[in-house]
Amino acid sequence: MKNFLIIFVIISIGIFGIINYYIGMRGWQNVGSLIPFLNSKVYWIVFWVIALSYIISKIGEKYIPAGIESYLNLIGAYWLAAMLYFIIILPTVDIIRILGVKASFIPIGIKQNAALKTTAGLLAFFVVIALVAYGSFNARNAKVVNYDINIQKSAGSLNKLNIVMVSDIHLGDIVDNKRLQNMVEKINAENPDLVLLVGDIVDEKVEPFKRQHMGESFSKLKAKYGVYAVTGNHEYIGGESEQIVKELELSGIKVLRDNYVKIDDALYLVGREDLASERFKGTKRKTISSILDNIDVSKPIILMDHQPQKLEEAQNSGVDLQLSGHTHRGQMFPNEIFTRKLYEIDWGYLRKGNFNVIVSLGYGTWGPPIRIGNSPEIVRVHLTFK
Structure with a gap:
């Protein structure tokens, strides 16, 4: 090797x-x-x-x-x-x-x-x-993309939920605090019930995050049921995943790492460790079924998993909505040729029976601060329940 x-x-x-x-x-x-x-x-x-x-x-x-x-x-x-x-x-x-x-x-x-x-x-x-x-x-002009999804389960007294999801921000010296502040303003303008950050929030190193006081910017996010996040591969690549998670939680973001929370006694929000954790930490992440062991699957289940891989695992485990990112859809034309081959869905919305998947293009950029053939996005998901 x-x-x-x-x-x-x-x-x-x-x-x-x-x-x-x-x-x-x-x-x-x-x-x-x-x-x-x-x-x-x-x-x-x-x-x-x-x-x-x-x-x-x-x-x-x-x-x-x-x-x-x-x-x-x-x-x-x-x-x-x-x-x-x-x-x-x-x-x-x-x-x-x-x-x-x-x-x-x-x-x-x-x-x-x-x-x-x-x-x-x-x-x-x-x-x-x-x-x-x-x-x-x-690459500097993010759009708000809207999805309306109905989940065929009861969420108690909760009839609808306004989720704002962002993935692949890649915060650092290139995607800086000014860009983050702009993102926070756009998210708050959507009046979200729940804000979800689906991995690759920080681009490998925690030092620019701390130096630019990005935690203060994150602390201004406003959501009725809170702000939650999961790790992405870039949280691990730089070898500083634990420091990054600590900084995010200090700014009021709850990072879910192979665990879940119950929202308003109505639905479950599940967050998985990124696949990269297995390579960098040397330990297997939990299976979705083991995470959901004590969950009442008659209630809606929303899963955050940075990489949209092995979708059948989430589908077979009773997940109603999976939110992912990671692909950037190649970020620069014609790289989407490869992402289409690598993933069942590399961007957008897919429904398979009662299972729904949304894959975001992401907000930031990795490597070249360039986007050609696609635009950065903030995703708004309007959920309604049976």
Whole structure:
């Protein structure tokens, strides 16, 4: 296993290097011809600092001053998005050029026109810049998405419930306290009975959360029956899950970890530990059936589980509504091709008999602060009962 991981890392670094060299060379071919006084050494130094800045920020986070590390992280995150679209667009332009050279119907003057070649190359770079700019704007403008669901169970005297659910906030230096405050205002504007935070609330490290006093922002959430959360994989990746949970609970959020609460003596709210806990803690999370052991299944059961995996387990255990996130639906087009293959539902609403599932696109971003092909969202679920 260790040898496999070493080989995998070496191959990944090699592919990353080749891709970036290709992008850098195509950039030099266009920029160098337009700016004759630009020194190639200076160009390549600047290029590789940008291309490697995300990796440098992650590897050197313990040794680089926090201010510099956060800037490198931000630059590198944007570059990862740009790299994705460069590697789609630049080869496409090159293939068109090759086909154009071989096409007999295109005049030789056009084929050998150096200015036209440069224009095509520059157009590719401007398209990528425009995509990244749009994606950055889009990622900062969350929408409220509404679902109306009827659960065929009695909830006592409770006839309806207004739930606001948010997943994948990824709080840190990129999705900062200002974004969190904006989110809190939008949630409160929906006048929720219950606020549910479905994992990946904090992006790996607790230090930015504490430094920016994000707990104070969370403490302003208002809900009749309280604010509840579950862990996501990113609470575990940074190795600080316990500290993160502590900070969330200090801000008035109850974190459910393979347990449940009864809401207004009317329904059950269940929260599972994220699947990542098994890998990082080395212990199996409880099965849904074991968590529900002492629950009256004639009452409505709402489950929070960060990753929408093995939905049949929740369905067979009598869960009425599962709320999940995690997928981001790939976050950037065309990555949804992969999330559609990986999950039975990677976004939206699915009903299977009496079992309902909602998977959110998430509020924040991971890695590149970019969303293309989907928008961040706050989910409002209006529940009615039999």
